[in-house]
Structures are given as C-alpha cells and as structure tokens.
Amino acid sequence: MSALRVRVVLAWPxxxxxxxxxxxxxxxxxxxxxxxxxxxxxxxxGYAVFGNAADASTPLRDGDRVELLRPLQADPKDARRRRAARQRGG
Structure with a gap:
C-alpha cells in the first residue's frame, strides 16, 4: 500500500x-x-481541501491540503452593510 503526504491547517487571524x-x-x-x-x-x-468544501468521508490524494474551517465571526452581509455605512459617513 502506498503512502500519501497531506497537510492539515487550522488558521486564525x-x-x-x-x-x-x-x-x-x-x-x-x-x-x-x-x-x-x-x-x-x-x-x-467544516472542512475544505484546497479551498473546496469537503466532508469527513472525502478521500485524499497525495499533496492535498486539508483546511479546518472555523465558524464565521460575523454575518458577511451585516459586515458589508457596516462597511458601506462607514464609507457613507453614517
């Protein structure tokens, strides 16, 4: 049986x-x-392999990077609205 080299990454700011x-x-x-x-x-x-959504049963290939996805800190729509309001001066 051959071996696979993979990387597992967990990131924060x-x-x-x-x-x-x-x-x-x-x-x-x-x-x-x-x-x-x-x-x-x-x-x-959740999980991703090179940025593409994956689940726990996704098979891996040699050289894959498994990314452990953290929960969102803020709703992207709300964050966009706040940025737009700041840019408008409001």
Missing part, C-alpha cells in the same frame, strides 16, 4: 497551525484530522 502527515492510501479527511491532533475541538465548522 495572524497565526495558524499546520501539520504535515504521511497517511496510508485511501485515507479520508477524517483520518487526516484525527492524526493531525491540532487541539481544535469545538472550533471547526
């Missing part, structure tokens, strides 16, 4: 954690997350 792993062929996102052990309990709202 101004910092990130990253682990490079070697997993067995056929590994999934869930396998990578479990082996990375980034201590992210409660901080993950």
């Amino acid at each position: 101004h910092r990130f954690l990253e682990r490079e792993l070697v997993l067995d062929a056929g590994a999934t996102v869930a396998d990578a997350v479990r082996h990375a052990a980034l201590g992210h309990d409660g901080e993950v709202a």
